[in-house]
Amino acid sequence: MPSVSMRHSVRAIILDEDDRILLCRFAIPEPAGTVVWAAPGGGIEPGETLLGALRREVREEVGLMIEADPPHVWHQEVVAPGHAAGYDGVINDYFLVRTVVFEPRGELSDDELAAENISELRWWSLPDVSGCHGRDLFSPRDLAGLLGALITSGAPTRPVPLGL
Known part of the structure; x- marks a missing residue:
């Protein structure tokens, strides 16, 4: 059986007050x-x-220093060649980070962010996410439902497995 090369990443679900x-x-x-809105x-x-x-x-992309160990809330595995350049798929581990609102500006320059295909950072409310029906995508695709559950129920005791 051929080996599968997965890109392993971490992502921060950063929620303000x-x-x-x-x-x-x-x-x-x-x-x-293709435009995808995703967690840093x-x-x-x-x-x-x-x-x-x-x-x-998170420090590089948005300028937030994470002091405590945030809870691990979601685990995503997507095996899809071409989903991540040079890989057969991705593994994303998501952590919940609570903070007060801040103006996101990380250590990376605009050119360095652009090299990572990041063109904007924006705060979104749950109604903004659930009401967005344009061509832009969210990652994970059911971000509104997952975010609603996280806000309502808090961090799960074990990471919730996600699909695409």
Whole structure:
């Protein structure tokens, strides 16, 4: 059986005091014009722990310093060649980070963010997410339902397994 190469990433579900979520706008070149709003985060580097990678990625992308160990709330595995360039799929581990609202500005320059296909950072309310019916996508696709459950019920005792 051929080996499957998965990109392992961490993502932060950053919620402010009004339960708004901070999302990154990823403008993906292929397929042409695809826009995906997703939680900040990224790939785990060799030798990094999940939380070490989470702290680094969030600091770099949005400028938030994560002090405590946030709860691990969702686990996603998507095996789909082409879903992540050079990989057969992705594994995303999501952590819940509560904070007061802040102006997102990380350590990365605009050019460095653009190299990662990030073109905007925006706070979204749950009604904004659930009411968005344009061509833009959310990741995970059922972000509104998952976010609603997280806001209503709090962090689960074990990470919830997700699909696409």
